[in-house]
Amino acid sequence: MINIIQNSRVLLVYLIPFSLGVLSVLGFSPFNYTFVNFLIFPCLFLILSFVRKKSKNKYRKKPYLKNLFLVGYSFGVGFFLSGTHWISYSLTFDEIFFYLIPVSLILLPMFLAxxxxxxxxxxxxFIKNDFVSIIIFITSFSSIDYIRSKIFTGFPWNLWAYSWVxxxxxIQLLxxxxxxxxxxxxxxxxxxPLLLFxxxxxxxxxIISFWLFLFFSNYIFGSISINRNNIELSEVKKKxxxxxxxxxxxxDIDLKYNLSTIELEELINKLIRFSEPEKxxxxxFIWPEGVFTGYNLSDISEFDYLFKKNFSKKHRIIFGVSALGGEPSNFYNSLVLIDHNFQIINQYNKKKLVPFGEFLPFENILQKIGLKKITQGYGSFINxxxxxxxxxxDYQILPLICYEIIFPELTQNSPENTNLIVNISEDAWFGKSIGPHQHFSKSIxxxxxSNLFVLRSANKGFSAIINNKGQVVKSLTPSERGNIEMEIPLINNSIKNKNDLIFFVLLFTYILFVFTIKIKFNDKK
Structure with missing residues (x-):
């Protein structure tokens, strides 16, 4: 069997890497079988090592660099096909997008790969079966994860770190x-495990013993940190x-466009009933993004009498809605904070817009061939x-809309006085797929x-109260409807991850180690 694999370019370069990529989805939510990655990474490394070794005989008349690229590319196609296939579900809400489902399902993984x-x-x-090669392998894949998280609009989805959620x-080390x-x-x-070979x-x-010592020391550190935090939170009392x-x-409502006035009024009444306001x-109150999809703030304001009737001056309501952006054709995807009289207290306009979902890249060109953004309306939202x-x-709230929660730089760059994060989301776009599960893990x-509580309100997704150590205090699953409530303690935000400096320090340390070993090896020669 091993001889068959070693002598088959199709298996080594395409099928096995692709299968490993498909298998990787089991390491992420909702499966969270972290152990599969202890198989995936060693296998991928050994395949690359074998292909390079064969480059001087079996592949010498072929472009072996191409083979090395194709190993990772095949792996990437499997990785993104299994991990992001749920995106295509969002194209089923409007029949004009049906023909784009194969594009989303196949071409997106092919590009990201x-x-x-x-x-x-x-x-x-550079790979050989030695320790230095493992370090090069690690730095290459961790660097490429960083690059894909930053380049263009960035897509830090399913980084390997998330398999520890x-x-x-x-993960307290975060x-x-x-x-x-x-x-x-x-x-x-x-x-x-590669060191065993x-x-x-x-x-x-x-080396293995030392790394395991660090691993379990980190576990003990995390356990102590969580226990200490729970004690501190229990001692926080207010008058x-x-x-x-x-x-x-x-x-838990279905996405529907073009509601009648009666239907829209019933929708708002339903949200109020679920809110159970005590005057x-x-x-x-935190309502999710997307419950008013297809309507703008002025449309909803016409029902201000419902808010005046059911809420009091002691109440504030947060919800997501489209808001006018200055010119008649410009709209923001916004989170608004209102009082019981429907007076706008504050408005946050989304910064990180979803390509093709909320804005159309190269809009002037693509609109000519009939393309538009997936959400209702032809015009793109503005940043x-x-x-x-x-x-x-007393709360300084960092608002994040939908997939903004996947970008760590938004919390890193938040003002120093930030003491709470509120994330509203519309996960109905992705149905009963793995998408909402993966989305939720980023909130943790x-x-x-950021060392802060995260309050997440999602329609047909996970709504939750997550404390500053990532523990889910209360939650509702995608199929549950209702509310969860809590008095949120004010957290000192002086202790938070503020930048990516440690990543670059670790990366530089790994690279420096490689050069040091190489220099010593050359000196011995």
């Missing part, structure tokens, strides 16, 4: 090293007149730009990185 292709090309060129003690630093360490951990067994066992409750609403209790936090009572990471 280029990143892994370049990572395997760079690392594969259920191991809450382990607050110190950040997402990309932790991602590099995660890949390093997944590559650990290398020479110098004694040295390798020492009765200072108590403010946050109530997150999950309506004498200070409460901030919100830099904005301040939402200030309400942002909570730990």
């Amino acid at each position: 280029l990143f892994f292709g370049f990572a395997s090309l760079v690392s594969g060129f 259920e191991h809450i003690e382990i 607050n110190l090293v950040g997402l990309f630093g932790f991602n590099l360490l995660a890949i390093s951990t997944f590559c650990l 290398m020479g110098n067994k004694k040295r390798n066992l020492i 009765d007149d200072q108590i403010i409750k946050f109530k997150i609403i999950s309506p 004498n209790l200070n409460t901030i 919100g730009g830099n904005q301040k936090n939402i200030n309400i009572f 990471f942002r909570a730990i990185e």
Whole structure:
């Protein structure tokens, strides 16, 4: 069997890497079988090593660099096909997009796979079955993850770090090293079994033992940090007149356009019923993004009498809606904060817009061939730009709309006085797929990185109250409707991950180590 694999270019370069990529989805939510990555990374490394070794005989008359690239590319196609196929579900809501489903399902993974292709090309060129090659392999794949998270509009989806989301003690390190630093360490951990196949067994066992010591020390650190935090939170008490409750609403409603006036009124009444307002209790209600899809703020304001009737001066309501952007044809995707009289207290306009979902790249050209953004309306939303936090009572709230939660730089660059994150989302676009599960896992990471509570309200997604250590305190699943509520303690935000410096320090350390070993090896020659 091994001989068949070794002598088959189709298996080595295409089918096996592709299968490993498909298998990788099991490492992420909702499966969270982290252990599969301890198989995937060693196998991918050994394939690249074997292809390079064969380059001087079996592949010598063929462009072996192309083969190295294709190994990573095939892996990438499988990775993104299995991990992001749910995106195509959003194209089923409007029949004019049906023909684009194969494009989303096939061409998007084929494009994103280029990143892994370049990572395997760079690392594969140097790979041998030695320790230095493992370091090069790790730095290449962690660097390419960083690049794909930043280039163009950025797409930091399913970084390998996220496969640890259920191991809450382990990921407490995020607050110190950040997402990309932790991602590099995660890949390093997944590559650990490779040392069992290398020479110098004694040295390798020492390295494995030392890394396992660090791993379990980190687990103990995370466990102590969580326990200490829970004690501190339990000691936070407020006077009765200072108590403010946050109530997150999950309506579980279907996406529908062109509602009649009666239907729109019933929708608002339904949201109010789920909110269960108590007139004498200070409460901030958080409704999800997308419940008013297809309508703008002025449309909803016509129902202000419903808000005046059901809410009191002690109430504030947060919800997502389209808002006019100055010119009649310009709209923002916005999060607004209103009082019981439907007076706008604050408005946040989304910064990170979804390509093709909320804006159409090269709009002037693509509109001529009949393309438009997936959400209702032909015009693209406009970018919100830099904005301040939402200030309400003693809370300095960082608002994030939908997939903005996947970008760590938005929390890193938030004002120093930020003490709460509110994320509203519309996950009905992705049906009963793995998409909402993966989306939710990013909220847990942002909570730990920023050392803040994250309040998430999602329609047909996971609505949750996540504490500053990433523990899910209360939640509603995508199929549940209703509300969850809690008094949110004010958190000192002085301890948070503020930049990607640690990632670059680790990356430089790895690269410096490679050069040091290479220099010593050349001196011995």
